[in-house]
Amino acid sequence: MGGVALDVGGPAVKAPDGGWGWAVLLGCFVITGFSYAFPKAVSVFFKELIREFGVGYSDTAWISSILLAMLYGTGPLCSVLVNRFGCRPVMMVGGLFASMGMILASFATSILHIYLCTGVITGLPAHHSTLPDHAERLSAAGSPVALCCLSPLGQVLQYQYGWRGGFLILGGLLLNCCVCAAVMRPLLPPKSQQRDTEAPGVGEGADKKKKPKPKLLDFTVFKDCGFVIYTVAASIMVLGLFVPPVFVVSYAKELGYEDTKSALLLTILGFVDMFARPTCGVIAGLKWVRPRCVYLFSFAMIFNGVTDLVGSQASDYSTLVVFCIFFGISYGMVGALQFEVLMAIVGTEKFSSAIGLVLLMEAIAVLIGPPGAGRLLDYTKNYMFVFLLAGSEVCLSAIVLFTCNLLFIKTKAPAHRDQEDRMLEGTAARPDSTTVDSQEVERFLKEPENNGGLSPSPETCL
Template sequence: MVQGEATPQISRVQDKGWAWVVLGATMVVHGLTLGFPSCIGVFFKDLQRDFHASNSETSWFPSIMTAVLHAGGPLCSILVERFGCRMTVMLGGLLSGVGMVASSFSQSIIQLYLTAGFITGLGTCFSFQAGVTVLGYYFVRQRALANALASTGVSIGFTLWPLLSQYLLDEMGWRNTFFMLGGVMLHCCVCGAVMRPVRTKQPDPSLKSSHGHLAEDTHLSNGNTLSHEVHRSKCDTCIQTLQKYLAFDVFCKNKGYRIYTIGIAWMVMGFVLPMIYLVPYAVLNGVEERKASLLISIIGFINIFMRPMAGLLSGLKIFTGRRIYIVSVAAAFNGLSNLIIAISAEYSAFVIYCVVYSISMSVLGALIFQVLMDVVEMDRFSSALGLFTIVESITILIGPPLAGLLVDLTGHFSYVFYTSSFFMVTAAMFMGFSFCTMETKKKLTESHKPTPEDPSRGRYTEVPTELEPEKNGSPAVVYVTSI
């Protein structure tokens, strides 16, 4: 392809035509992947009974799945660069389906950790994050709208997965249900197939790889020089790869990013607990199984409407520079809502809890990564997101098993929701007070400098989330994920 031909090809598909087909496929992928863990609580008691496992042992299965879903981001980015979004989404769908089908034959809870936990979690990660990435190629002017519409797929998944899972569980048992769900997950391959790659500007073929020059030059040198140069090249490549996908340097230098990463990592230890333990807790308190699974669907249904609304309202000028405080208030609100069913286990209390929980969850889902864009420069956002999701996945992994261990020791499910409240409220206080203190110190420092060289230096300010297209017409890709 002659250099310069890509520009009209790109402009033909951006924000119109086939781009909306890709958006529809991405919505389905969101529902199949990020919405899938919402149905795990439906199988909790059956798995616990058949494998003779404790609450802590059983909760490792959804913990591993959700942790891998978040932690696989850097590996997914490498696959996208090497094979493209289309192949990565299809590979993810294949892994998800194979993992769930294999889990239907599991003879121990350990095997379930590997199949439904690790393999399915990795597959959902590949499909989800590559599906979001492809929107960056197909949408430029309407990218915010596209991401908002795609995220509604998660809410639809939250609504439908528990109902479907409960129906199949009642009809054919958990093993046959897992087998059927594996077939459903294979639909990610169909969605990936419609994500046709957008042709971008090709590099100049006259430019040779620096590694090629290195190999050619060092071939003429002596053996010691060759070994030294190759070793140094490998070290440099390793450091560059870490900086590209894991922003350790940003974590050390950017105080706002450091506070936010630690606060969210602490918060999610409590945030994921209700989605796993709500159904078994309701069943334990005499709620019929179908009515218990309907509680998760209520949360998802409200999310369908509340999440886009929260995203639109947060974009108002009055909230500019204050989104971190909205997230902190929503986290505290979410944590305190757990006290509703910790105190009362009536079904009406469960319904009220789901409504309150869903509203705060919608705000967190809409803003958690938007705030990350506010505190990190966009040219380092993808690498900052990689480190952010890996740290987040560690606490997601250990949170539910620790809560399960608490239930095994005390015999009271209500302690799970007290624990969730503790993590959510303390994380909200940490983030809110830390950012407030940081801004106050910066203002005091600047007030003592009558003529500062750069008044905005070091302050928590909004970073533009819209990137201008490059001069050659290629859109800049923004990596965005959502809860």
């Protein structure tokens, strides 16, 4: 639904700390919520779509999978467009596409039309780049907040107007992304600075000509063993990470509970995630935790996987509520840590390329996960096996990340430690895959001209 990036009028332009910045933050909050909560919230319509088109669970699961795949896979493209045209026009066009996709889907005559309209057209502009520093953390809270609201809202709309009317109204709501995009005005330097920029000195002009253009994707990150381990583990993780949110509402309906009560489960999940995410972020920022954040991330993944395994035995509504509470905690932990760990592995210089490549790999995996689980459900007619499969995949990813980092990641050679010691004064020696300085991270996120045109995304999103 457009790109949310910080427009920069010059290398020395600083974003305002107050005033209009709060309007931008509110706009990012809304857009982030729609982008990351929508693929999960749309699952409340699955039962009706199955009845309407006579398809199976695996067929309807493709809707969420395509949405998530577009969300993950279009990150680099979105960043290129934002850098070329600016975030305001890209976001406004993205909002129009997202709305048009849902409106067209309300007139669908087959499940393939739903894939094309809801999955591709609505999902294509769903990625967003991010704001720098703490503004990103605040805007990322839009995802669980929107999930709390969209799930029961979708169920009410379906009850009152049917799934077609619900899609039509949700398409209208997505037009609010265009309104939020309108507040993303570019930052302009002071007039005195503009005059200095227009008439640079000879030496300054020569320096600008010599400055190389940053790479969008730097494939040399694959030479980093830590990055390869992370990419493999993350790809395995997303195979099962999004399966429970997609199927938990249908699970409750299958147990005989009313539609509104079933949709409330996603609201509970999002509400818990809303508090778990920032809490885990604070814990990960502690001095004695940060050097070991990769192992904290492994714990979050194993926690999520075990929650799925235990939740597979749920047989009534109360146990599903307990499952959603623990899943929300673990899901929030994973969301708060995944890109923090990636930056710790590759460092700030290669982070933009690393995150683009990781998202592309995860887009392939997420396109397989929910439909594969749906195929298993169609075959077994038992949700227990779906949750067992999802939990096993997430637990396997945690084991891969933990053991491979423990066995294959070595400490830095002495020749490279002098600079690191100056950067990390007062901290313990760290593995090569987990070395990063928090001040360096903040400087990196505040200076988008140094990050290769691609900014991080907080969700898996998750």
